[in-house]
Each structure stands twice: as structure tokens, then as C-alpha cells.
Amino acid sequence: MILCCGEALIDMLPRQLPDGASVFMPVAGGAVFNTAIALGRLGEETGFYSGISTDVLGETLVAALEASKVDHSHCARSARPTTLAFVTLKDGHAEYAFYDEMTAGRMLDPKALPEIGNTVDAMHFGAISLISEPCGSAYEALALREAPNRVISLDPNIRAGFVTDVIAYRARLERMLAVADIIKVSDDDLAWLAPGEEFADWAGNWLGKSAAIVVLTRGSKGALALTRSGEVTVPAIPTQVVDTVGAGDTFNAGLLAGIRRAGHLSRSGLASLPGEALETALNLAVRTAAVTVSRAGANPPWAHELT
Numbered sequence: 001m002i003l004c005c006g007e008a009l010i011d012m013l014p015r016q017l018p019d020g021a022s023v024f025m026p027v028a029g030g031a032v033f034n035t036a037i038a039l040g041r042l043g044e045e046t047g048f049y050s051g052i053s054t055d056v057l058g059e060t061l062v063a064a065l066e067a068s069k070v071d072h073s074h075c076a077r078s079a080r081p082t083t084l085a086f087v088t089l090k091d092g093h094a095e096y097a098f099y100d101e102m103t104a105g106r107m108l109d110p111k112a113l114p115e116i117g118n119t120v121d122a123m124h125f126g127a128i129s130l131i132s133e134p135c136g137s138a139y140e141a142l143a144l145r146e147a148p149n150r151v152i153s154l155d156p157n158i159r160a161g162f163v164t165d166v167i168a169y170r171a172r173l174e175r176m177l178a179v180a181d182i183i184k185v186s187d188d189d190l191a192w193l194a195p196g197e198e199f200a201d202w203a204g205n206w207l208g209k210s211a212a213i214v215v216l217t218r219g220s221k222g223a224l225a226l227t228r229s230g231e232v233t234v235p236a237i238p239t240q241v242v243d244t245v246g247a248g249d250t251f252n253a254g255l256l257a258g259i260r261r262a263g264h265l266s267r268s269g270l271a272s273l274p275g276e277a278l279e280t281a282l283n284l285a286v287r288t289a290a291v292t293v294s295r296a297g298a299n300p301p302w303a304h305e306l307t
Helices: 031-041 056-067 135-146 166-177 187-193 199-207 247-261 267-271 275-293
Strands: 002-005 009-016 022-029 046-049 051-053 076-078 084-090 093-099 122-126 151-155 182-186 213-217 223-227 230-234
Touching (some): 002 031, 009 056, 031 046, 031 056, 122 135, 151 247, 230 275
Parallel strands (some): 009 084
Antiparallel strands (some): 084 093
């Protein structure tokens, strides 16, 4: 199983009524939640860990997980409210305003982490769930605790506008990057993490530690992956972009699914992953993301849509 650990929330997506009035439509979302949904739809055995409310919006999140065949038994349920994210689109790119005070997702207890069974081969972390407290500390503690036992995947997916303590946040990312086996960053992430630094130099630092694969997504230019033995690049798939909500999240799902299908989603397996298998996984990742950006909101494809 691949266990995705991070935020689940309700995206309030901008829509227009037939009379021209602007409204917001509630849709289940969250970066790590989207990755879990995409993995489930790709047919992978997938689990999800987050704080989820027992309110009506929390039940919406649970129903979405179940519809995509994602196990939510690890989730911490509480009566606290559900996080809301109001989305606005500028030139097809999403911008967010979060309402997250005292929510079920934010108030995870770092001292009450779930037990992770032997069925979990890999764990995926990232995004805004690593910014706020106490949930940021909870996810970090879980990743560091489990790193010796299973593959750790990390996508920082940085939302700089929501970072209130830059020093603490950078320190957390450094600690988690140091134990991650698979790291994925975008051009924007890299510019924030290492201003002016070349990707190859930045990635080389982490490849000298725990990482086996470091990936850079470059939008319409495709993706570049570096390993200790070389590099693999794949082009983007020409797509009519509706919006980019969930693009990186579903890329993560395709990458993890592709590596698992090659039989290399383990610490030893990643170390011996052939370049051809990595290229196949990256191509699945860009195909999965291409479908997502071709339709409104984070609506990842099902496996049959990629055949």
C-alpha cells in the first residue's frame, strides 16, 4: 500500500451561473488528498492519513476517498470543522485563500500518531500540511519515525504566502528532505528552496544523502529526474489546459504508481531502478497530469482513461 499523509479540505472553486452570477462550488481536495485519489483511480492499493471532521464536509471527503477506493482507516476523526480553501484562477493558474483555524486537519496531535502496518510500502508527504501547527509537527514526526522502514516520498509543493515562520518551515523541509527517498519539486519550489541554484547541484546534495530519485517538473517543458547513476527526461504532453489545480499532485501519483508497477517501490528497488523503468514511470506521471489539467478542478483520471 502507498499511504498518503497530508491535508484534506474543501476547495471552493469559482463557477458562473447561467445568469452570469459568480459562485463558489465546494469540491473535495487538498494536495496530498488529490494524490491519494489519483493513486486509487489508477488502481493502486492506497491509504490516506489526515485529520478529517465528522461534519457534513468531512463526510464529503470520506465519500470521495471511498469512491476512488482509498482506505481511510488511518485517519483521525474529530468534531472540529473542515478546512476551506477558496480558489481563484489567474491565467489558468490557481491561487488560494485558506480558512484553517482550529480545524480537524490542522489540529492533529503529534503524540497520537497512527501505527503503520507491514502492508504499507511507501508514504507520501508534502504541501501545506507541513506549514501549520500542530499538524506540521505530526507529519514530520511520522515521516522521521517511519523512514527507516519504508520508502518516503516528498513533494514540498510550497505555498510561500502561507508560511508565517520561514526559518522553522525551512528547517522542517531540510529534515524531511534528508530522509526522503523520492523528492519532487517544481520550478517554483526550487526557486524558493534554493534561489539561483541549479537543479543538478541542489539535487546532487540530496542524492548524496537518502534520496534515490529527485524530480523537477517544468510545466510545458516536461520533467527531469536525476538519480545517482544518471538522468532521465520526458516531454510534456500537448494539452488544452483548463486549469492547473491538482497537476503536480496527480504527477506524484503517476510517478509512484509507475515505480510500483516496475517492482521497484522499496529502498533496495529504488537503488537498482533501471533508467527505462524510470522513464516509463515519468511518462505515466505526465500522462496522468495532462488529463487532470484538461478538465476543471482536481479530477484525476481513472486507469481506463489512460489506455
